[in-house]
Amino acid sequence: MESLGRHSYSRKEKSLGVLVSNFLKLYNRDDVDLIGLDDAAGRLGVERRRIYDVVNILESIGLVARRGKNQYSWKGFGEVPRALSELKEQGMQERFGIVPCVTNSEMVLYDEAREESLKLTSDDQENSPSPRLDSKKEKSLWNLAQNFVKLFLCSGADLITLDGATKALLNESQDPLNMRTKVRRLYDIANVFSSMNLIEKTHIPQSRKPAYRWLGSEAISEDQFVAAPASLCDRNEPKKRVFGTEITNFNAKRSKTDCSSKDSKHYGNENTCNENEQQQQCDSKSAVKRLVSSPLAPAGTSKKNNTGNNHSQRLQDLENISSTHKLQYCNQELFGLLGHYTETWRSWHAEFGRK
């Protein structure tokens, strides 16, 4: 019904936060080990690019680990504490505690002597291949995410603003242009972390400045369990990938890896992907919903099952129904009673067909 309702689009529905939430809901299970990027993208109905974002950030916490091309492995939440403590230690060793950050009050302690945090000790003598391999990683989402948590873990600060974090993590490069980009990334990361309750968004006491507070690694769970009940209710339509984005997204991910060639491809938009979801025990009261979505064509591979197709499909259906029923109800009484209805329908049908 709302597929026609034009402006049902909301940015929030497509945020990295909900993506991650769905991602966790999907893979946070004991029996899950390998995660295929294509599979994830397909199941979640997003472009592959977004999966990279999610996975990179999750990896910084140890939730997942790169297994190889197209493959990540699911480590559990059990791994998180370990990873965090490791990060903390790492951060302590570096200058991470002392940087422009926010105290409980609201003051922004300006920078300080963070100059020689350079790797005087571990200068070169590292990766032989590329000299600039380092710079590459420094800018990665993965690295940024780790540094972000280090900030929380190492500085005594309770609240941290993205602004402050940016300045702290930006190596002296006060360039405003650089900062813009950095903040964007931090927003991404913060959204992910807060969606899994690792951090929480608040405000600095007096000023209205938004800031983040660190929550332990314990309150992380809860929401990402199988969660059958809640997910079923709003299971109506995917509503992501409404329209407009279609044409541009040509993700020619042929891939098909090898192991499981069971792919339904990305075009998981529209009414295709949701059905048959998983095989969870969610059928408690799902039966009711099931009926509603069936009328539409099974779609399948056609990427462009536009409205035109639907109409003709609909027509076909009606036609079938009408013929069947005509044979069925040969009772004179009924026929007479419904006569004008069928007549009306017939004329409508004719007109519609003409158009």
Place this chain on the structure above:
DNA sequence: CTTTCCCGCCATACA
């Protein structure tokens, strides 16, 4: 207006 941040172009890395 400013803050938040999604989208997807396209540079790199890799096979």
Place this chain on the structure above:
DNA sequence: TGTATGGCGGGAAAG
């Protein structure tokens, strides 16, 4: 070469 990965920043929604 083709594919996989993921910086990066435009610009639009949200506030």
